[in-house]
Amino acid sequence: MSDQNLVPKPDDLFDVVDELDRVIAVRPRREVHALGLLHRAVHVLVFNDAGQLFLQKRSMKKDRQPGLWDSSASGHVDHGEDYDTAAIREFEEELGVKPPSNLTRWFKVEARPETDHEFVWVYRAYHNGPFRLHPIEIDDGAWFMPDHIEKWLAERPQDFASAVPVILAHARTLGQWPGCDLLHWPSQR
Template identity: 50%
Template structure:
């Protein structure tokens, strides 16, 4: 379903509490804080799926980003939005949010486009059906190869994705090395 500037989003305050509603176009034009979800889909070969955003998107057209992502609709919660976005963008139908793992929540900032984001992890080895109105292409990447591609030309990747990927990779390193982020630098 294509985005409409008249979609209604919840506007939130610095603590992610709803303080009102406004149309998508106004929320983006005025930089109002709102909510979004991002899902990283992994397969059993430890590859992450990325989507290349459609050139018809109103924001960040033609760049690579998380497997699936989208705004939380007014009155919707993060978990429901994540399940919905998986179905809409990738054709992945899951029974509920329990099929995913919540990785983290990040506060609204310039890199997220004033969005509070919740980031999820899903392991999926079955087929996907990409929505051609949302996605121009998709590909699976090994983490180290993706790191190299991002270093080569970061402009090919959405700022929110680069932020998310950096956090995920730091968490991976912490789990692997058992060290704090300060000692990894």
């Protein structure tokens, strides 16, 4: 796939969904965003053996939330695509490597303004890198300890894409952020 195929286009098609995440229509990307229609996305949180989370800094070329720190990999679910396929695709496109076999669904976040009206399935995986970050999608990336991210988020929330605080807050409600359950999955490595 060429780099040009990875650049979001205003006419890319998204499935529009209802409040129960059921597909009700298909609309162009620009219309979905302009009208705040409910649609679907995935976020992948990648942890290494040291318990660090990889965050990406969104490219300044992005049309939405450029230059902000975001999940390890994230993106829209394309028209006709399911969440799992989208998670694998985004992992490969943005991080430049095949996803590990331990890539699994973790939890779902309901659509709201902070998620850009997206229903978001959050996935987690273990991978120690290195990654080949896609230059059109990502300007930078780094590993951070969860406690550092928490402090950073509290002091400078404006540094993060709007879905990140929602996702991490949901992980906290599960008792798995920044806890040992999240950081040690010996059966899934």
